Amino acid sequence: xxxxxxxxxxxxxxxxxxxxxxxxxxxxxxxxxxxxxxxxxxxxxxxxxxxxxxxxxxxxxxxxxxxxxxxxxxxxxxxxxxxxxxxxxxxxxxxxxxxxxxxxxxxxxxxxxxxxxxxxxxxxxxxxxxxxxxxxxxxxxxxxxxxxxxxxxxxxxxxxxxxxxxxxxxxxxxxxxxxxxxxxxxxxxxxxxxxxxxxxxxxxxxxxxxxxxxxxxxxxxxxxxxxxxxxxxxxxxxxxxxxxxxxxxxxxxxxxxxxxxxxxxxxxxxxxxxxxxxxxxxxxxxxxxxx
Amino acid sequence: xxxxxxxxxxxxxxxxxxxxxxxxxxxxxxxxxxxxxxxxxxxxxxxxxxxxxxxxxxxxxxxxxxxxxxxxxxxxxxxxxxxxxxxxxxxxxxxxxxxxxxxxxxxxxxxxxxxxxxxxxxxxxxxxxxxxxxxxxxxxxxxxxxxxxxxxxxxxxxxxxxxxxxxxxxxxxxxxxxxxxxxxxxxxxxxxxxxxxxxxxxxxxxxxxxxxxxxxxxxxxxxxxxxxxxxxxxxxxxxxxxxxxxxxxxxxxxxxxxxxxxxxxxxxxxxxxxxxxxxxxxxxxxxxxxxxxxxxxxxxxxxxxxxxxxxx
Numbered sequence: 001x002x003x004x005x006x007x008x009x010x011x012x013x014x015x016x017x018x019x020x021x022x023x024x025x026x027x028x029x030x031x032x033x034x035x036x037x038x039x040x041x042x043x044x045x046x047x048x049x050x051x052x053x054x055x056x057x058x059x060x061x062x063x064x065x066x067x068x069x070x071x072x073x074x075x076x077x078x079x080x081x082x083x084x085x086x087x088x089x090x091x092x093x094x095x096x097x098x099x100x101x102x103x104x105x106x107x108x109x110x111x112x113x114x115x116x117x118x119x120x121x122x123x124x125x126x127x128x129x130x131x132x133x134x135x136x137x138x139x140x141x142x143x144x145x146x147x148x149x150x151x152x153x154x155x156x157x158x159x160x161x162x163x164x165x166x167x168x169x170x171x172x173x174x175x176x177x178x179x180x181x182x183x184x185x186x187x188x189x190x191x192x193x194x195x196x197x198x199x200x201x202x203x204x205x206x207x208x209x210x211x212x213x214x215x216x217x218x219x220x221x222x223x224x225x226x227x228x229x230x231x232x233x234x235x236x237x238x239x240x241x242x243x244x245x246x247x248x249x250x251x252x253x254x255x256x257x258x259x260x261x262x263x264x265x266x267x268x269x270x271x272x273x274x275x276x277x278x279x280x281x282x283x284x285x286x287x288x289x290x291x
Numbered sequence: 292x293x294x295x296x297x298x299x300x301x302x303x304x305x306x307x308x309x310x311x312x313x314x315x316x317x318x319x320x321x322x323x324x325x326x327x328x329x330x331x332x333x334x335x336x337x338x339x340x341x342x343x344x345x346x347x348x349x350x351x352x353x354x355x356x357x358x359x360x361x362x363x364x365x366x367x368x369x370x371x372x373x374x375x376x377x378x379x380x381x382x383x384x385x386x387x388x389x390x391x392x393x394x395x396x397x398x399x400x401x402x403x404x405x406x407x408x409x410x411x412x413x414x415x416x417x418x419x420x421x422x423x424x425x426x427x428x429x430x431x432x433x434x435x436x437x438x439x440x441x442x443x444x445x446x447x448x449x450x451x452x453x454x455x456x457x458x459x460x461x462x463x464x465x466x467x468x469x470x471x472x473x474x475x476x477x478x479x480x481x482x483x484x485x486x487x488x489x490x491x492x493x494x495x496x497x498x499x500x501x502x503x504x505x506x507x508x509x510x511x512x513x514x515x516x517x518x519x520x521x522x523x524x525x526x527x528x529x530x531x532x533x534x535x536x537x538x539x540x541x542x543x544x545x546x547x548x549x550x551x552x553x554x555x556x557x558x559x560x561x562x563x564x565x566x567x568x569x570x571x572x573x574x575x576x577x578x579x580x581x582x583x584x585x586x587x588x589x590x591x592x593x594x595x596x597x598x599x600x601x602x603x
Contacts, residue, residue, distance in 0.1 A: 100572035
């Protein structure tokens with residue numbers, strides 16, 4: 001039973017990683033940029049949620065929606081100001097800009113409110129359900145249901161709507177999509193908006209789960225989410241979900257075995273192994289590079 | 292013939308600078324604060340130049356350079372503090388172990404390209420940091436205390452040898468092979484260049500000198516902790532190289548000197564320092580993606596009236 005308990009915890013953390021990873025994978029799929037600032041949008045989401053709940057006394061769900069909307073706006077602004085000019089620049093230039101944007105967001109937040117951590121208010125009473133001898137808290141159920149809902153919503157947007165179709169077309173071949181009359185700029189902005197909204201939601205959930213947020217918290221989950229995206233096969237949406245959940249479960253197992261200090265190293269070892277053994281990820285097809 | 296004349300000119304100039312500064316220090320004209328700044332400058336130049344071999348010359352986008360710095364720092368600290376070896380031996384051992392770490396990272400990850408290589412090297416650097424964090428022999432999170440042994444002489448000769456080796460490497464046959472890999476790996480391969488071999492060599496050289504820098508770093512700051520070698524340190528080093536110009540040795544040196552001065556004066560305001568850093572980084576990338584000097588060397592700007600001909 002102990003193991004199932006750990007599995008539930010792992011899935012809870014994993015679904016947070018999965019939500020961030022979805023944004024990474026969508027952005028990477030469409031403009032081939034590792035958006036390092038994505039982890040910081042996640043941090044901003046956590047802070048917006050915090051202020052909404054603790055200072056403006058909002059309902060959790062309202063706070064979640066507010067964080068998602070504001071993060072979407074922030075994501076689009078970042079894309080328009082920093083990344084748009086770099087569409088045709090080298091990959092290195094784009095990656096370094098992303099690192100710069102990430103540092104800028106972190107230290108601007110520190111500049112305005114200091115680096116001290118903030119304690120998230122308790123929004124859920126500690127009631128536990130017992131299902132087949134496994135204790136499941138309302139919090140885990142909340143996290144899981146929100147994540148699953150958002151993922152289904154994303155699948156719906158990507159596969160059933162017009163903007164989703166445009167996104168898939170641009171990620172397949174941006175030039176051809178442009179010739180077919182798709183507004184590539186708007187599609188990329190929409191991708192950033194959706195990805196950032198998911199990161200914002202993940203930020204609020206993270207805050208509620210760990211009850212401790214600080215301006216530098218985006219770094220590690222951001223990179224872990226990228227690992228999750230690579231694990232599942234970058235650019236593939238179900239891959240990001242599976243990768244995130246898998247990473248969360250592996251981390252919890254490593255912690256449960258008593259190696260909690262090595263938890264972060266485990267994520268990087270997974271990254272390096274997957275890059276060496278199967279660079280296309282679990283769901284990706286191995287394609288040979290054309291010369 | 293002419294080239295070697297220029298080379299000796301620079302070498303003599305560098306030695307003159309060394310002697311002048313050393314005399315000033317001996318006569319007490321340079322306060323301890325500024326001595327420290329000079330040593331920090333030398334360490335940053337070494338780091339920038341060693342990363343320049345990997346990113347600027349060979350075009351392998353590695354953003355985990357702080358990992359090699361950490362290896363050099365910790366191994367040399369173990370040598371002097373635990374094993375009681377002399378400082379020079381410790382520097383050499385630290386550098387060799389860092390070079391081995393470079394080989395270890397280089398060989399498996401070299402089938403990766405661009406972004407994937409970047410993220411894999413970042414991962415390796417983090418793993419190195421977490422290993423040092425969890426090994427009690429080196430003090431874990433509390434760190435290891437080190438006696439102050441770095442002087443201007445060590446820092447200067449470390450930098451001098453680093454620049455000497457890397458400048459000569461760049462101008463050699465092997466350096467040109469590395470440059471061809473940067474320009475177009477597939478074409479270089481087709482021309483018969485053993486791309487894997489040169490990429491590994493570049494990684495090993497870069498990490499070797501990062502190890503030297505690490506040894507001098509460790510013996511300058513009394514205490515080394517794993518937190519000093521995180522993402523931010525790697526990004527700091529990356530900023531030197533990128534700002535100076537990817538592919539320009541003098542550019543990285545100048546950027547390292549300038550940014551050391553700026554960050555020393557902004558030490559009292561760490562948030563402002565990082566905001567300025569990141570803004571500069573973004574603006575340079577948006578308006579001048581090749582960095583301040585591009586792939587040119589500073590000396591090329593002083594050759595008036597010699598336009599045209601074969602410039603390499």
